[in-house]
Amino acid sequence: MKNIVLATKNEGKRMELETLLAGAATVYSLRDYPQCPEIEETGETFVANARIKAEYVAEYTGFPALADDSGLAVDALDGAPGVYSARFAGEDKDDEKNNEKLLRSLEKVPREERTARFICALVYKDPNGDSIEVEGTCEGEIASEPRGTNGFGYDPLMYIPALQKTLAELSSEEKNRISHRSKALQKMKAEWEASGV
Ligand SMILES: O=c1nc[nH]c2c1ncn2[C@H]1C[C@H](O)[C@@H](COP(=O)(O)OP(=O)(O)OP(=O)(O)O)O1
Numbered sequence: 681m682k683n684i685v686l687a688t689k690n691e692g693k694r695m696e697l698e699t700l701l702a703g704a705a706t707v708y709s710l711r712d713y714p715q716c717p718e719i720e721e722t723g724e725t726f727v728a729n730a731r732i733k734a735e736y737v738a739e740y741t742g743f744p745a746l747a748d749d750s751g752l753a754v755d756a757l758d759g760a761p762g763v764y765s766a767r768f769a770g771e772d773k774d775d776e777k778n779n780e781k782l783l784r785s786l787e788k789v790p791r792e793e794r795t796a797r798f799i800c801a802l803v804y805k806d807p808n809g810d811s812i813e814v815e816g817t818c819e820g821e822i823a824s825e826p827r828g829t830n831g832f833g834y835d836p837l838m839y840i841p842a843l844q845k846t847l848a849e850l851s852s853e854e855k856n857r858i859s860h861r862s863k864a865l866q867k868m869k870a871e872w873e874a875s876g877v
């Protein structure tokens with residue numbers, strides 16, 4: 681099995697990716713490289729930021745790296761918070777403050793205009809230079825109040841109409857059936873098989 685270092689410091693992502701990669705790769709993460717500096721996300725797109733993180737960590741560790749850059753695009757906010765999702769309410773990347781700010785920003789927006797999607801870009805980078813880039817999305821609506829305690833980030837506000845639950849009310853197995861991250865990783869696994877890396 682191939683070794684992969686997950687180029688993330690986000691524990692929610694790390695746990696989901698580890699579960700989704702079980703059996704397909706031996707997974708390390710930046711928890712195993714505590715000296716790895718904070719990587720600046722200067723890109724204007726999810727894939728550009730994932731590329732920056734994957735390249736940095738492949739170089740830093742000498743192992744193949746898999747980076748995830750993801751976030752929430754809300755239609756009524758013209759796609760915001762987008763690539764700024766983690767820092768929507770400030771540099772300290774506080775999920776609760778981000779959720780509060782999102783609710784405030786949508787205070788006057790009626791239910792039918794609260795459509796949104798999670799987007800996940802995954803970039804895999806080999807130390808020998810090969811790279812693979814994929815994306816997955818998950819459609820929903822921003823709820824009027826947080827519900828559920830599972831998951832991380834904006835999950836308590838991401839309502840999935842077909843399931844009548846927020847992502848934070850789903851078990852990890854249920855979330856992994858529909859999430860932007862699992863869809864992107866399915867594409868990545870298919871690319872790995874096709875290219876033999
Ligand atoms: O499944 C998800 N469920 C809820 N929220 C989510 C999800 N997926 C991404 N998100 C939110 C969290 C964070 O506000 C932003 C990611 O920001 P992003 O820069 O990609 O990650 P990060 O800075 O937390 O960790 P790192 O860059 O080390 O991977 O989108």
Ligand SMILES: [Mg+2]
Nearest residue numbers: 690721749766
């Ligand atoms: Mg980040």
